[in-house]
Amino acid sequence: MSFNLLDNVFGLSSKALELWQNRSEVLASNIANADTPNYQARDIDFRQALQQASGDSSDLQLSTPTEGQISPSTQSADQLKYRVPLQPSMDGNTVDTQVEQASFASNMVHYQSSLSFINSTIQTLRLAINGGGQS
Amino acid sequence: MSLMKIFDTAGSGMAAESLRLNTVASNLANADSLSSSADSAYKAKELLFAPTQESDGLSDSQDGEVNNGVRMVGVSESQQPVETHYEPGNPMADENGYVYGSNVNPIDELVNMISASRSYQNNVEVMNTTKQLMIKTIDLGS
Numbered sequence: 001m002s003f004n005l006l007d008n009v010f011g012l013s014s015k016a017l018e019l020w021q022n023r024s025e026v027l028a029s030n031i032a033n034a035d036t037p038n039y040q041a042r043d044i045d046f047r048q049a050l051q052q053a054s055g056d057s058s059d060l061q062l063s064t065p066t067e068g069q070i071s072p073s074t075q076s077a078d079q080l081k082y083r084v085p086l087q088p089s090m091d092g093n094t095v096d097t098q099v100e101q102a103s104f105a106s107n108m109v110h111y112q113s114s115l116s117f118i119n120s121t122i123q124t125l126r127l128a129i130n131g132g133g134q135s
Numbered sequence: 136m137s138l139m140k141i142f143d144t145a146g147s148g149m150a151a152e153s154l155r156l157n158t159v160a161s162n163l164a165n166a167d168s169l170s171s172s173a174d175s176a177y178k179a180k181e182l183l184f185a186p187t188q189e190s191d192g193l194s195d196s197q198d199g200e201v202n203n204g205v206r207m208v209g210v211s212e213s214q215q216p217v218e219t220h221y222e223p224g225n226p227m228a229d230e231n232g233y234v235y236g237s238n239v240n241p242i243d244e245l246v247n248m249i250s251a252s253r254s255y256q257n258n259v260e261v262m263n264t265t266k267q268l269m270i271k272t273i274d275l276g277s
Contacts, residue, residue, distance in 0.1 A: 021137055028141040028261050029186075032148030033205045034254050035155070036184040097257060108264050115271055122276040 009125070013117040015053040019046060020111040026080065027104045030095050038092040041083040041100065138272070141265045145258040147204030151184055152255040154207055158182055159248045166239040171227045177237035179213035179244070213238050 023044045033039040085094040162179045170176040188203035215238040223232030 024265070025137065025140050025144065028144045028265070029203055031254075031257050031261055032144050032151075033184075033186050033203075034148075034257065035152070035250065036186055036205050039186055097254075101257065101260075104261060104264070108268060111268055112271065115268075115275065119275055126276075 010118050010121055012054055013114050016050060017114040019049050020107055020114060024107050027100055027107060030100045034095045034097050036093060039095060041095045042080045043083055045081055138265055138269050142262060144204040145261045148258040149255055151205045151207060152251045155182055155251040159244050162239045162244050165237055166241055168237055169227050170235045171229050173217055173235050176217040176235040179239045181211050181213060182207055183209045183211060
């Protein structure tokens, strides 16, 4: 079974899972750097990233006909944005631990829900393969 | 599995916070130490942290160039003036009868300690959550 087929089976869930995973890395980095002077907290624009991953972004892509031209997709693939701090701190750090913790928690719940969508698809497939008999 | 990278990130955060805690312990232990000259008096140590990797703005977020933890870049000594006492009877006193204490501010150190332990706990929570989700991902389809 090719991976392309698996992607068709699981639909957007597998892409969403990957994006939640990437976002959790970014948030973990923010939490780890909560006391680093001048550290700028970052986050992923999830809606935009998922739209791009699923290929139905409404943005028109620039074409790169000449060899060696910088592809705009490599730049727009960098979905990391900087967070705007609610209260500026003296050491230039823009991590708000409470915000990061809340984002991390909700991110992990989203990850879990994508995971259970994939899981139920697998179970449905298994049911179809076994013809509803003993699994 | 790129969730593994979170262990490195949170681990570096935990290491940094425990170093901070260690420094606080050293400063508090030496808060009352005496010396016979201002130069050799104990100065409060402070740690300097920096993110392990800077983003170059062009890198793809997928390949992990941007993602990073924290590392210690050095130790600096507090520039606050040291405490000076006139104690001619003290065996540590210099020829003018002065002894020199440390410039450790216990309140600063205690605040630092609480902040470090809270940040450490945050990193532990991140690790725990990630571990549970990894186990769930491995169990996928069962």
